Amino acid sequence: MTFSPHRRLAVGATLIAAVVGGVAPATAAHATPTPHATPAPAAAHAAAPAPDMEGVAAALNAAMANGAPGAMARYTGPEGVRARTAGVRDRVSGAAMDSRARFRVGSVSKTFSSVVLLQLADEGRVELDAPVDRYLPGLLPDERITVRHLLTHRSGLADYTDKMFAQTVPGFESVRNRVFGYRDLVELSLREPRTTEPGAAYTYSNANFVVVGMLIEEITGRPVGREYERRIFKPLRLRNTAYVHPDTRIKGLHVRGYLHPDEDGAPLVDSTEQTVSWAQSAGAVISNPADLNTFMTALMRGRLLSPRMLDAMTTVTPTDATNTRFYGLGLRRYDLSCGAQVYGHTGTVQGYYTYAFATRDGRRGLSAMANTSNRGAANTALGGTLEAAFCGKKPAAATASSRAVRGVPVLPAEEDLPERR
Numbered sequence: 001m002t003f004s005p006h007r008r009l010a011v012g013a014t015l016i017a018a019v020v021g022g023v024a025p026a027t028a029a030h031a032t033p034t035p036h037a038t039p040a041p042a043a044a045h046a047a048a049p050a051p052d053m054e055g056v057a058a059a060l061n062a063a064m065a066n067g068a069p070g071a072m073a074r075y076t077g078p079e080g081v082r083a084r085t086a087g088v089r090d091r092v093s094g095a096a097m098d099s100r101a102r103f104r105v106g107s108v109s110k111t112f113s114s115v116v117l118l119q120l121a122d123e124g125r126v127e128l129d130a131p132v133d134r135y136l137p138g139l140l141p142d143e144r145i146t147v148r149h150l151l152t153h154r155s156g157l158a159d160y161t162d163k164m165f166a167q168t169v170p171g172f173e174s175v176r177n178r179v180f181g182y183r184d185l186v187e188l189s190l191r192e193p194r195t196t197e198p199g200a201a202y203t204y205s206n207a208n209f210v211v212v213g214m215l216i217e218e219i220t221g222r223p224v225g226r227e228y229e230r231r232i233f234k235p236l237r238l239r240n241t242a243y244v245h246p247d248t249r250i251k252g253l254h255v256r257g258y259l260h261p262d263e264d265g266a267p268l269v270d271s272t273e274q275t276v277s278w279a280q281s282a283g284a285v286i287s288n289p290a291d292l293n294t295f296m297t298a299l300m301r302g303r304l305l306s307p308r309m310l311d312a313m314t315t316v317t318p319t320d321a322t323n324t325r326f327y328g329l330g331l332r333r334y335d336l337s338c339g340a341q342v343y344g345h346t347g348t349v350q351g352y353y354t355y356a357f358a359t360r361d362g363r364r365g366l367s368a369m370a371n372t373s374n375r376g377a378a379n380t381a382l383g384g385t386l387e388a389a390f391c392g393k394k395p396a397a398a399t400a401s402s403r404a405v406r407g408v409p410v411l412p413a414e415e416d417l418p419e420r421r
Contacts, residue, residue, distance in 0.1 A: 055389075059385045063353075067378045070087030100240075103286065105283075105287050107345055110283070136218060139211070140211070158190075159205035172350050204319075214281075229243070256371060312329060331345060334386060342359055
């Protein structure tokens with residue numbers, strides 16, 4: 001019997017309402033690693049430490065000390081909802097950061113796109129191990145590239161943003177108001193050398209999720225934003241989440257984003273208004289902390305996918321040699337210092353860093369945002385919210401900076417959007 005995510009959500013609705021760094025280089029020695037199966041959710045019900053909200057606040061302050069005008073985080077779990085904010089959401093007006101405000105979530109959008117495509121797989125409308133060429137004939141130059149390769153960043157398609165944003169502010173200004181077609185972005189990728197043979201190694205590329213968006217639209221006959229809305233936003237009542245491409249605005253209460261230029265000491269660039277057309281299904285969703293918590297915890301609780309598809313999504317392989325960072329199907333797993341494993345995604349889009357993660361049983365979730373980018377130290381500091389929220393208080397000697405490096409390795413920048421090193 002075909003699983004219907006809409007039917008499950010209809011029943012559930014009666015009960016409820018972009019630190020990762022540079023890409024690991026591909027070499028001939030890279031073979032597809034052994035997948036790490038998802039631990040049984042029951043194991044996650046063991047007593048978990050209470051969130052260290054003082055540590056969360058310290059991580060937000062550390063993000064500010066490293067160049068973010070403001071930052072915020074929202075935790076949800078058995079202890080209830082707890083939020084912390086720091087700094088401002090608008091440098092001109094001086095308006096304080098507000099945990100209800102919307103912002104651009106960058107590559108967290110990839111998890112939304114993955115859920116839609118995996119629902120289509122559950123409905124028998126797409127096969128994960130089928131070549132992309134079956135659904136989009138002639139689009140890609142290699143018939144060996146499968147749908148699964150896209151979702152796991154193992155297609156070998158080059159990330160066109162490497163060249164697009166080689167110079168951070170000029171690159172941004174050149175695309176701020178531009179509207180691309182999906183095929184325009186694929187063509188930009190295909191002009192660059194392939195990074196790996198299909199399936200050979202993990203190499204993060206926005207091009208993969210541009211093609212995912214094309215698949216969704218080809219299979220459903222509807223715009224990707226419409227599919228987000230009917231399959232995820234409305235069933236989960238995500239009232240502050242939207243896909244607004246190519247509109248440049250963030251409607252309602254929102255956080256303004258600030259991009260750091262490459263030149264030390266240069267003034268921040270207000271990057272709030274932009275089409276994000278360079279990303280689309282790879283990064284153009286807008287949300288707020290409460291909605292991101294709802295989305296990630298609902299996903300982990302099985303409210304959006306069948307058990308079979310959720311297991312496939314959360315079966316991960318390492319992204320590098322640290323053995324703390326992994327990737328599944330449009331979903332990251334971080335292994336924290338206390339042994340906790342959290343699933344979700346990071347996001348970087350000009351002016352915003354985002355983390356949205358939950359435990360595998362969906363009982364605890366954290367979303368965090370700092371309103372800056374091209375500032376890797378701020379991103380790393382923001383990652384300290386994960387350790388504080390999911391691992392609880394550290395011994396007195398542990399500082400906010402040490403939290404940030406335990407379980408979320410210190411690396412210079414986010415993979416979602418290339419940054420100046």
